[in-house]
Structure formats: structure tokens, C-alpha cells
Amino acid sequence: MTRRKYPTYINAMSSPDVFAVLANPVRRRILELLLERASTVNRLVEEFELNRPAVSEHLQVLRNAGLVRDEKEGRQRLYHIQPQRLVEVQTWLKPFEQYWIERMNRLDQVLGDVLEEEEE
16 A cells, blocks of 8 residues: 555544544545535545545545445435534533633633733
8 A cells, every 4th residue: 555645544443433534634624515515526526636536535434434425316426424423523522622611711811810900
């Protein structure tokens, strides 16, 4: 296997880890594009500096992870996002979200105190 800038394969995983799948920036961008609208491989290829087989491999990884589904439409396949699997990510990230909210609130308090001191 050749070394690629954004490898499409996840080594020896029986069921893909959603976090490993989302670690790839190309796959994250594909999901963003599919959030806007369902798309064909050819439309997705236009968004990247990748060839069709490379985009197809990324879509296969996303499909195997349950993050996208495809449906046959004439001679092409239309890809749709499957957001249910992202609940796993959201659940894991929830404690970190609360952490950053608390940090930003503390920063807001500190900056408010500094502004009050400058006004005096």
C-alpha cells in the first residue's frame, strides 16, 4: 500500500471506530457537503484535489462506519448523510463542551473585572 497524505483505509478494524473515521479531514469535509445536500461521487470530486477512486474510497469508509448511505438513482449513486451515528460523537464530546463553556464564562468575568478597573 502506498503512503498517502490522507489514507483512506483504517487498519484491521472489524467495525470502524467513528472517531478514527472522522479524524480524516477529507471525510469530515465530505460530511459537511452532504449536510448541505445529497450528492453523487462526481459532484464531490469537484470539491477536492482528488480523483474519483480516492473519493469513492472515502465514501466507502464513511458508509462502512454508518455515517453515509447511498441509493441508486439511474446509473449513479446518490450519497446521503446518516447523522444518527454522530450521536456517539456528540455524547462523548458533551463533557468537553461544558468544560469550555465554564472556561469562557470565567474569562468573561475576568475581562469584565478588568474593564471595571479601567473605568475607575
